[in-house]
Structures are given as structure tokens and as C-alpha cells.
Amino acid sequence: MALDALILSRIQFGFVIAFHILFPAFSIGLASFLAVLEGLWLATRRDVFKTLYLFWIKVFAIAFGMGVVSGVVLSYQLGTNWSEYSRLVSPAIGPLFGFEVMTAFFLEASFLGVMLFGWKKVGPGLHFVATVLVALGTLISAFWILSANSWMQFPTGFARAADGRFLATDYWALIFNPTFPTRFAHMVMGAYLTTALVVCAGSAFQLLKRGSGDFPAARTGLRMAVGMIAVSALVQIVVGDMSGRVMAKYQPSKLAAVEGFWDTRSEQAFHIVAWPDRKLQANRWEVSVPKAGSLLIAGKTSAVIPGLKAFARQDQPPALIVFWSFRAMVGMGVLMALLGFTGLELWRRKRLFDFKPYLMACVAMGPAGFITVVLGWITAEVGRQPWVVFGYLRTRDAVSPVSAGQVAFSLVAYMVVYAVIFGGGALYVLRLLARGADEAGAPPQGVASAPGSALGLGAQDANQEDEA
Amino acid sequence: MSLPLDLPTIWVGLLALSVGLYGVLDGFDLGIGILFPFARTPADRDTMMNAIAPVWDGNETWLVLGGGGLFAAFPLAYSILMPALYLPVLLMLLALVLRGVAFEFRFHGRKRGRRFWTVMFATGSTGAAFAQGLILGGFIQGVTVKADRFAGGPFDWLTPYTLLVACGLVVGYAMLGAGWLMVKTEHALHGDARRWGWITTAAVAVFLAAVSLATLFVHPEVARRWGVESGGVDWGQLLKLSPIPLLGAVGLAVIVWGLKRGSHRLPFAGGLLVFVSGYMGLAVGFTPFVVPYAVTYEQAASPSNALGLLLAGAAFALPLTLIYSAWVYWLFRGKVGEEGYHS
Numbered sequence: 050m051a052l053d054a055l056i057l058s059r060i061q062f063g064f065v066i067a068f069h070i071l072f073p074a075f076s077i078g079l080a081s082f083l084a085v086l087e088g089l090w091l092a093t094r095r096d097v098f099k100t101l102y103l104f105w106i107k108v109f110a111i112a113f114g115m116g117v118v119s120g121v122v123l124s125y126q127l128g129t130n131w132s133e134y135s136r137l138v139s140p141a142i143g144p145l146f147g148f149e150v151m152t153a154f155f156l157e158a159s160f161l162g163v164m165l166f167g168w169k170k171v172g173p174g175l176h177f178v179a180t181v182l183v184a185l186g187t188l189i190s191a192f193w194i195l196s197a198n199s200w201m202q203f204p205t206g207f208a209r210a211a212d213g214r215f216l217a218t219d220y221w222a223l224i225f226n227p228t229f230p231t232r233f234a235h236m237v238m239g240a241y242l243t244t245a246l247v248v249c250a251g252s253a254f255q256l257l258k259r260g261s262g263d264f265p266a267a268r269t270g271l272r273m274a275v276g277m278i279a280v281s282a283l284v285q286i287v288v289g290d291m292s293g294r295v296m297a298k299y300q301p302s303k304l305a306a307v308e309g310f311w312d313t314r315s316e317q318a319f320h321i322v323a324w325p326d327r328k329l330q331a332n333r334w335e336v337s338v339p340k341a342g343s344l345l346i347a348g349k350t351s352a353v354i355p356g357l358k359a360f361a362r363q364d365q366p367p368a369l370i371v372f373w374s375f376r377a378m379v380g381m382g383v384l385m386a387l388l389g390f391t392g393l394e395l396w397r398r399k400r401l402f403d404f405k406p407y408l409m410a411c412v413a414m415g416p417a418g419f420i421t422v423v424l425g426w427i428t429a430e431v432g433r434q435p436w437v438v439f440g441y442l443r444t445r446d447a448v449s450p451v452s453a454g455q456v457a458f459s460l461v462a463y464m465v466v467y468a469v470i471f472g473g474g475a476l477y478v479l480r481l482l483a484r485g486a487d488e489a490g491a492p493p494q495g496v497a498s499a500p501g502s503a504l505g506l507g508a509q510d511a512n513q514e515d516e517a
Numbered sequence: 518m519s520l521p522l523d524l525p526t527i528w529v530g531l532l533a534l535s536v537g538l539y540g541v542l543d544g545f546d547l548g549i550g551i552l553f554p555f556a557r558t559p560a561d562r563d564t565m566m567n568a569i570a571p572v573w574d575g576n577e578t579w580l581v582l583g584g585g586g587l588f589a590a591f592p593l594a595y596s597i598l599m600p601a602l603y604l605p606v607l608l609m610l611l612a613l614v615l616r617g618v619a620f621e622f623r624f625h626g627r628k629r630g631r632r633f634w635t636v637m638f639a640t641g642s643t644g645a646a647f648a649q650g651l652i653l654g655g656f657i658q659g660v661t662v663k664a665d666r667f668a669g670g671p672f673d674w675l676t677p678y679t680l681l682v683a684c685g686l687v688v689g690y691a692m693l694g695a696g697w698l699m700v701k702t703e704h705a706l707h708g709d710a711r712r713w714g715w716i717t718t719a720a721v722a723v724f725l726a727a728v729s730l731a732t733l734f735v736h737p738e739v740a741r742r743w744g745v746e747s748g749g750v751d752w753g754q755l756l757k758l759s760p761i762p763l764l765g766a767v768g769l770a771v772i773v774w775g776l777k778r779g780s781h782r783l784p785f786a787g788g789l790l791v792f793v794s795g796y797m798g799l800a801v802g803f804t805p806f807v808v809p810y811a812v813t814y815e816q817a818a819s820p821s822n823a824l825g826l827l828l829a830g831a832a833f834a835l836p837l838t839l840i841y842s843a844w845v846y847w848l849f850r851g852k853v854g855e856e857g858y859h860s
Contacts, residue, residue, distance in 0.1 A: 110621055114574075114617060115618060118613060118617035118618055121613060121614070122610045127588060127595075128595045128599025128600070128606075129600060129606055132596035132600045132666070132667070133666075135588055135592050135596040135599075136665065139588055140820050140823055143827070144589055144823050144826045144827045144830070146589055147585055147586060147588075147589035147590070147827045147830065147831075148827075148834075150582050151834035151835065152830065152833075152834050155575075155578055155834065155837075159578075159838065159841045159845055166570070170849075171848065216820050217822055217823060220826055449599070449667075450667055451600045451671070454671070459604075459607045462607060466611045470618045473618060473626075473634070476630075477621070477625035477626075480625070481625075
């Protein structure tokens with residue numbers, strides 16, 4: 050395939066949005082976690098919650114900052130690279146993006162200042178309100194983005210104008226389109242899992258590094274995370290299954306790609322692994338359970354499930370990618386559930402803090418949530434291809450009238466800059482995690498800075514600064 | 518239209534408001550980044566950053582509203598302007614990314630990291646300001662439009678005129694930054710800010726005159742609106758609009774007076790007046806076009822059900838946003854380090 054502006058723009062969009070989603074996925078969960086911690090601290094006045102709060106808010110500040118800056122990029126991508134999409138689709142779904150900016154972004158960005166810098170300025174009660182509003186803001190953000198994206202998966206409540214523009218006829222139907230509720234729930238649970246896995250890994254690392262001893266913040270952090278992982282993994286399996294059924298109903302071509310179905314038939318097999326081949330219009334090889342596909346999807350083996358051949362070849366999504374991204378996602382989900390329930394069992398046997406293999410597994414699973422979120426989005430977005438608005442507007446008809454040279458240049462520029470800031474962000478977050486809540490979360494000694502202040506940390510370090 | 522509300526007009530007003538707010542709000546915090554290399558000590562740089570740390574991302578959200586609002590309310594303008602200004606928009610975004618993360622990273626970095634992010638903060642701030650100037654200049658000189666789509670080349674935006682506007686915006690932001698520093702700082706840094714205030718104000722006066730004149734030459738339509746045509750000058754027309762440049766001159770005078778008197782607040786206030794005057798001058802040259810002389814805001818507007826829904830959201834969210842933005846500013850009022858986050 051020639052590297053034209055279309056394919057380069059697709060690579061670029063995939064890159065900048067996959068990069069961006071890492072931070073919201075983390076900060077949606079972390080904001081809620083912080084709200085819970087502060088609430089628990091206000092209710093019980095136990096120091097451990099305050100220590101945890103002061104530690105994780107530092108991590109939050111870094112992740113949130115990266116989410117904000119990579120989000121600003123996205124609000125311009127649609128124009129620079131997908132101007133035809135903007136021109137045609139925005140008359141209908143523009144308000145959804147507008148609301149995301151207005152309600153959520155402002156709420157987050159404004160109260161974030163209070164949350165990070167203002168503990169002593171506003172008093173604990175009002176500070177707690179700011180934390181809760183930031184957490185709420187992240188959820189509202191996700192609400193609108195998922196609504197807009199779900200509309201692109203199965204558009205409802207609209208009509209086409211003579212010039213091809215999409216116009217809303219019923220905003221209620223447009224916003225609450227049929228795939229939205231389950232996909233929103235699926236994303237939020239994914240975000241909670243992502244955060245819980247990071248908290249779990251950070252706490253487990255502290256217990257491994259410091260050996261036995263009294264590290265209340267690491268212990269409490271691990272207990273909260275393990276409980277959260279067990280509960281959310283279970284909920285996520287249910288929600289994910291519901292989301293799959295919705296997909297089967299509204300996006301049969303995506304389902305066929307996800308399951309590697311080519312022929313339309315009853316008694317579809319469930320392919321555990323396979324190698325879907327677009328040229329062959331069949332699976333090159335497969336390991337299958339007979340009849341289980343129809344049973345899993347429709348509840349009975351006699352159900353007829355359409356295969357990819359039911360769709361014109363130019364309307365088929367790339368099955369190989371989504372078949373495997375889906376299986377990798379589900380596999381990761383199963384590992385998470387195992388981690389959660391093993392943790393609960395160890396907790397019951399009072400071995401949670403000293404069973405080293407488990408703590409190591411926790412550390413290893415730290416990045417699992419990020420990987421799984423990206424796998425999920427690959428399944429969702431690649432599975433929607435070749436459409437950008439499913440069934441109505443092809444991705445290739447949505448691209449900007451810009452040259453391949455420009456897009457190649459911008460793609461390389463984004464890769465370089467994102468590599469730099471990702472490197473920086475990862476380094477500083479890992480450094481914080483290595484120090485741990487019991488050390489880095491304690492209120493600063495001797496320096497009269499506001500608790501929770503990222504600048505407080507900076508002010509201490511500034512004394513040793515040696516630049517210029 | 519039988520609707521009681523003229524939705525496109527309301528929305529063009531709201532967008533103009535947010536772009537204008539963005540210009541002055543992020544203007545002063547970008548300006549502090551532009552002045553970063555001139556600080557004497559690392560401690561001064563810390564203070565400069567602390568002077569904007571609690572408010573910068575609130576300021577920057579106005580840019581997201583500008584982009585998101587243009588996408589939602591005037592998709593046609595958005596879909597023409599963004600591809601036309603592809604590279605300057607890219608430069609602006611990357612620069613904003615680098616300076617944005619520098620706020621956090623600079624405080625986490627050790628020796629080398631801290632130095633690196635110091636440089637990135639200054640470069641990113643300056644680059645973002647410069648890119649915004651290129652975008653502004655490119656917007657003013659106009660883009661090629663055919664059949665509702667951008668139909669020009671990738672470097673149409675690059676002309677001596679846009680470079681002039683870009684340099685002008687950089688010194689303009691630096692002037693606002695110096696003004697904000699005088700409000701927020703004391704002692705030696707305050708003295709430096711005052712010196713920067715003098716230099717940037719002089720430069721702004723020169724650039725303002727140069728850009729104003731150049732705009733008349735670049736765009737005959739703008740010149741006509743100001744009463745300047747090839748044949749001569751329509752003094753009556755020019756007189757009617759003269760309060761706008763006069764406001765700019767008053768702004769400059771306020772700055773100079775404030776600098777002489779040693780006022781902490783007047784130079785910043787004067788800087789705001791200068792920006793307001795420049796912005797009004799732009800509005801006179803381009804109303805009602807959102808893509809100059811090609812597409813009006815009425816033509817570019819989304820259908821009224823979309824604009825109405827958006828307005829319902831904005832009627833709730835924007836006043837709230839303005840109130841708590843003001844509250845955050847009030848909360849962090851006073852000098853940095855005196856009643857700042859360190860006490």
C-alpha cells in the first residue's frame with residue numbers, strides 16, 4: 050500500500066489517540082480513588098488515608114498533565130487531518146464534543162488547581178468537594194466521548210442533508226444510541242481496573258523492597274487495590290459480555306471479524322485461536338469448539354450468525370487484527386480476575402503481605418490495564434472499519450485535503466515529542482512509585498508547603514538545584 | 518429564521534469571547550515562558566513558574582474551547598482553516614505539549630532533567646506564541662477555498678507578513694508576562710520584570726504600528742473598511758473607527774505611566790487594553806467572515822438544533838466556569854511566596 054495522506058493520517062490518529070487514552074484511563078480511576086481516600090480520611094481521620102492521598106495525588110498530577118496536553122492535540126486532529134469528517138459529521142455530533150469541553154474539561158482544569166495547590170487555602174471540606182468534582186469531571190468527559198464514539202459505531206437519531214452532511218433529528222436518540230450504555234460502563238470499569246492494577250503494583254513493590262516491617266500505606270494500598278481488582282474484574286466480565294451482545298446485534302460485521310466467522314450459518318464454532326485471511330476469505334487454520342460460537346453469542350446452537358462473506362469485501366473489517374486484539378484483551382481480563390481472587394484468598398489466609406510470588410505477580414501486572422485498554426480500543430475502532438461512521442461514511446472519504454509529505458512530517462514529529470514526554474512521565478511516575486507512599490506521601494518535614502502541592506515538592510528540591 | 522434567538526450570532530460572539538480570553542490569559546503565562554531565559558537565577562525561574570502554576574491549565578482550556586467550539590458550532594470554518602494551517606497548528610500543539618508537561622516535570626527532574634525541562638518550557642512557550650502568530654497572520658491574509666474545501670498549498674501561510682505578525686505576538690505575550698510578574702513578584706525579580714516591561718512595551722509599540730500598516734497593504738478589503746483605498750483616505754470612515762487605535766495608544770500610555778510610577782498593577786492593565794484594542798481592530802476588518810472573505814459565520818454555522826443544544830449547555834457551563842476561574846484567581850491572589858503556596 051502506498052503511503053498516502055490517508056494511511057498516514059490513520060496511523061497518526063491511531064498513535065495520538067492510543068497515547069492519549071492511557072492517561073484518561075488512569076486518571077478517571079485515580080480521581081475516583083483519591084476522592085474515596087480523602088472521604089475515608091475525613092470520616093475516620095486515620096493517617097494512612099491521608100498519606101496515601103498525598104502520595105497518589107503526585108502521581109495524578111503527572112498523569113493528568115499529560116492527559117490535558119495530549120487531549121488538546123486531539124481537539125485539533127479532527128480538523129487538521131479529518132476535515133471532511135468534521136465538515137460532514139459535526140453538524141450532528143458537534144455538541145457532544147462541545148459538552149465534553151464545556152462541562153468536563155473546565156471542571157477538571159479549574160478544580161484541579163484547588164486540588165493540587167489549595168489544601169490549606171480552602172480547608173478540608175471544600176478541598177474534598179474539589180476532589181469529588183474533579184473525579185466527576187473525568188467521568189462526564191468519558192460520558193460524552195463514549196457517546197460520540199458509540200454513535201459512530203451505530204448511528205441513530207439523524208438524517209442526511211442533500212449535500213451529505215449529517216443532521217440530528219432526535220438528540221435523545223443520538224446521545225443515548227444503543228451501543229452507548231454498555232460501552233460507557235465497559236470503559237469506566239476498564240479505567241478503574243487500570244488504576245487498581247497500578248496501585249496494586251506500586252504497593253506490592255514497596256512490600257517486596259522493604260521486606261517485613263510496618264508500612265501501613267503500602268499495606269492499606271494493596272488491600273484496597275486487591276479488593277477493587279476482584280470486584281471490578283468480575284463486573285467487567287459481565288459488562289464486557291453485555292457489550293459483546295450489543296455488538297452482535299448492531300455491528301454484525303465487527304462480530305464476524307472478532308470471532309473469525311466467514312460463512313453465515315447456524316452452529317458456528319467457537320475459534321479459540323485462528324488465522325483469519327482476507328485474501329482466502331477463510332481462516333488459514335483454527336482450533337475450535339464446535340457449535341460453541343452460536344451458543345456463546347445467541348444462547349442456542351441453532352442460532353444463525355452471519356459471517357464476513359455476508360458483507361461485500363470492501364465492507365469487511367480487517368479480521369486478523371480484531372480477532373487477535375479481542376482475544377488478547379479477554380486473556381488479560383482473565384489474568385486480572387485471577388490476580389484479584391488469588392489476592393482475596395491470600396488475604397483470608399493472612400498471607401497477602403508476605404507471599405512473595407504473589408507480590409511479584411502484582412508488580413508484573415502493573416501495566417496490564419493500559420495494555421488491555423488499548424487492545425479494547427483497537428478492537429472497537431479497527432472493527433468499525435472501513436467505516437468512520439458505521440454504514441454511512443467511509444474513513445477514506447473523511448480525510449483532509451493535505452499532502453502526504455505534511456502528514457509524514459507531523460507523524461514523525463508527534464512520535465519524537467511523545468517519546469520524550471512519555472519517557473519523562475514514566476520516569477517520574479516510576480521514581481515516585483519506587484519511593485513509595487510511606488516515604489513520599491508523608492507531609493513534608495520542615496518545609497512549610499501546602500500538603501498535596503506538587504510545587505511543595507519542587508520547592509524542597511529547588512534548594513539543591515544546580516542549573517544555568 | 519423564525520427562531521427568537523439568532524444562534525449563529527450568539528455563538529460567534531461566545532467563540533470570539535473565548536478566543537479573546539485565551540489570548541490574554543494564556544498570553545501572559547506563555548509570556549512568562551518567553552521571558553524564562555532572561556531570569557538571573559534558578560530560584561527566580563521557580564518563582565516565575567509558581568506565579569502561573571495554579572492557573573495555566575485553566576487558561577489553556579479556553580484554547581480547547583476555541584478549537585472544540587469552532588468544530589461544534591462552525592464546522593465548515595474549522596474544516597477549511599485547520600488543513601490550511603496544518604503546519605503552524607502542529608507547531609503550536611507540539612510546543613504546548615512540551616511546555617505543558619514541563620510544569621510538572623521540571624519539579625520532578627533532578628539536575629539534567631530539570632535543565633532539560635527548563636529549556637523545553639522556554640522553547641515551548643516561545644514556539645507556541647510564534648505559531649499562534651503564524652496562525653493569526655495566515656488567517657488574516659486569507660486561505661484558498663474551492664467548493665467548501667481548502668484548496669491551497671502546504672506553505673501558503675508562510676509569508677513575510679505572517680512572520681511579522683508572529684514576532685509581534687511573541688513580544689506582545691512577553692509584555693503581558695512582564696506585567697503579570699510585576700503583579701505577582703517582589704524584590705530583584707520585580708525589578709527585572711519592570712525592565713522587561715520597558716523593553717517589551719517599546720517593541721510592542723513598534724510591532725503594533727508595523728502590523729497595522731502591513732495589514733492595510735496585505736488586504737485591500739481590510740484597508741477599505743478602515744477608509745484607506747488606492748485613491749486616498751476616507752477621513753470620516755477612519756475617524757469613526759479611531760477609538761480603537763486610540764484605545765491601544767491609551768493602553769501603551771497606561772503601561773508607561775505605571776512603569777514610571779512603579780505601579781505593580783497598571784502595566785498589566787495597560788497591556789490588557791492594548792490586546793483588547795488589537796482584537797477589536799481585527800473584528801472590524803473581518804466581521805462577519807470566519808474564513809476571511811470566503812465564508813461568513815452564517816454559512817459556516819451548524820444547524821439550529823445543534824447550536825441550540827450547545828447553547829443550553831453553554832448557558833449552564835460558561836457562567837459557572839467564569840465564576841470558578843475567577844475564584845481560583847482570587848484564591849491565589851497576592852504575591853508569590855508571600856501569601857502563596859509556601860506559607
